[in-house]
Amino acid sequence: MENKKVFIYANDTEMSKKIEATLRTKLVKSGLRVFEEYTEDTELIFCVGGDGTLLHLMHDLDFPKTPVVGINTGHLGFFQEVLPEKIDDFIFAFNQGNYTLQPYSTVKAVVETEHGTFTHTALNEIAVKGEPTYPVHLNISINESFVERFSGDGICVATPAGSTAYNYSLGGSLVDPRLNLLQVTPIAPMNSIAYRSFTSSILLPSNDKLIVLPFDATDKKLSIIFDGNIAEYSDVVSITMGLSRRKVNLVRFEDFNFWEKVKCKFL
Ligand code: NAP
Numbered sequence: 001m002e003n004k005k006v007f008i009y010a011n012d013t014e015m016s017k018k019i020e021a022t023l024r025t026k027l028v029k030s031g032l033r034v035f036e037e038y039t040e041d042t043e044l045i046f047c048v049g050g051d052g053t054l055l056h057l058m059h060d061l062d063f064p065k066t067p068v069v070g071i072n073t074g075h076l077g078f079f080q081e082v083l084p085e086k087i088d089d090f091i092f093a094f095n096q097g098n099y100t101l102q103p104y105s106t107v108k109a110v111v112e113t114e115h116g117t118f119t120h121t122a123l124n125e126i127a128v129k130g131e132p133t134y135p136v137h138l139n140i141s142i143n144e145s146f147v148e149r150f151s152g153d154g155i156c157v158a159t160p161a162g163s164t165a166y167n168y169s170l171g172g173s174l175v176d177p178r179l180n181l182l183q184v185t186p187i188a189p190m191n192s193i194a195y196r197s198f199t200s201s202i203l204l205p206s207n208d209k210l211i212v213l214p215f216d217a218t219d220k221k222l223s224i225i226f227d228g229n230i231a232e233y234s235d236v237v238s239i240t241m242g243l244s245r246r247k248v249n250l251v252r253f254e255d256f257n258f259w260e261k262v263k264c265k266f267l
Contacts, residue, residue, distance in 0.1 A: 003031045007038045007066075009057045010048035016073045019084050020048050023071060030091045042066045044094065044251065050074010051165075055227045058123050058248060067101055069094075069251035078164050078265055081252050093253060100256060101249040104161045105180055105206075108244035109224060114235035121244050122226040124162030127187065128212055128239055129154035129223045135190055136222070137215035142208055149215060151195035153188040154223075157210060157241050162227075164262065172201045176258050180206040182243055204242075212239040 006027060010020040023046060027034050035042065038061055045061070045068045047054050054070050070080030071087065082090045093099050109126045111118045120126060130136025130153070138150045158167035160175040163183060168174060172185035182204040189197035204210060214220045214236055224231045224239070 003033050004043045005033045005035055005041060006044045006046060007035050007042045008046045008048065009038070009053070009061070011050075011053040011056070011073075013049070013073065016048045016053075019071060019073055019087075022084075023048065023087055026087055026091055030095060032091075032095075038064070038066075040065070044069060046071060047080070048073055049080075051076055051079045052228070054079040055123060059227065059229065063106060063121060063123070063246045063248055065249075067249040067251045069099075076265060078261065079161070079250060081250065081256070090253070094251070098254055100252050100254055102177060102252050102256065103247045103249050104177055105159050106244040106246050106248065107157055107159050107162075107182060107241060108246075109157075109226070109239055109241045111224060111231075111233055111239050112237045113233050114237060118231065118233070120224055120226040120231060121246060122162070123159065123248065124165045124227050125156050125158040125167060126241060127154055127156040127166065127223075127225040129187065129225065130219060131221060134218075135195075137195075137219050139213040139215055141211040141213075142202075142204065143211075147202075148196070148198055150186065150197045151190040152186055152197055155212070156185045156187055158183045158185065159243075164265070167201075174262055178258075180243065182208075182210070182241070184210060206243050209240050209242045212241070213237075 010016045047057050048071045071082045072080030106121050109120045135151050140147050160177040163175040170185045183201050185201040189199050220236045221234045222236045
């Protein structure tokens with residue numbers, strides 16, 4: 001049987017370059033075949049960097065079906081499972097088949113403008129924001145039901161994976177990635193006798209769609225921020241968001257426990 005084909009994706013910090021070189025030597029020594037380019041028959045992708053590098057990988061490789069394991073050289077490393085000093089342990093466990101795959105949902109936004117329709121996918125979140133100096137007013141519906149006219153800086157629609165990122169800073173809840181849902185968290189919502197917006201998050205079940213319509217002509221200029229990347233649109237007609245069909249798989253050690261990870265990264 002031919003040895004497994006793997007690919008290494010790394011950011012360009014000194015530390016990551018050093019770890020990448022060490023990793024490459026160890027992988028070859030253990031019998032794995034390291035390829036210079038990612039192809040769909042790759043059996044495992046190593047991602048050397050932080051959570052931000054893993055997000056870049058997802059966008060550069062178009063949310064690959066191949067499982068990804070993170071080697072953490074970043075600051076937080078929430079997605080990144082393996083510390084550099086545990087690389088040998090991971091390679092041994094992988095070659096023995098002693099690992100688990102953790103599927104993660106992604107979120108999709110379809111932006112309809114007067115000039116065309118555009119789609120964005122994200123692993124963490126998609127935020128919709130207006131112009132930085134003015135509150136934006138958005139009519140928000142869930143499926144066919146009108147829910148609220150939101151006023152404030154915008155909304156953040158986060159996957160369970162993204163619940164520990166921007167969503168958490170906005171006061172949203174931490175969500176176990178085994179739950180297949182989306183969390184809609186307001187960004188600086190206005191709540192006065194002039195404007196009424198929900199101030200807490202809303203949870204959407206897996207098949208529901210969130211539909212956002214600009215309230216007024218001045219609200220049609222919107223920014224879509226997907227995993228930290230920005231796309232700016234004018235003349236927006238509607239934005240429809242929901243869970244995407246695309247899932248990605250992160251490789252974890254067999255004893256991975258989401259709440260242990262949360263505790264050690266946040267408390
Ligand atoms: P960045 O500005 O370089 O880093 C943002 C920080 O978020 C890094 O510490 C990164 O961890 C961490 N992070 C990313 N995904 C995470 C996750 N799922 N859970 C916990 N922490 C996570 O930008 P970036 O690295 O390209 O990341 C883009 C992300 O930044 C966006 O998707 C958004 O969630 C987040 N963000 C947060 C705020 C905020 O909290 N106020 C504002 C804007 C954007 P590493 O150090 O391991 O890379």
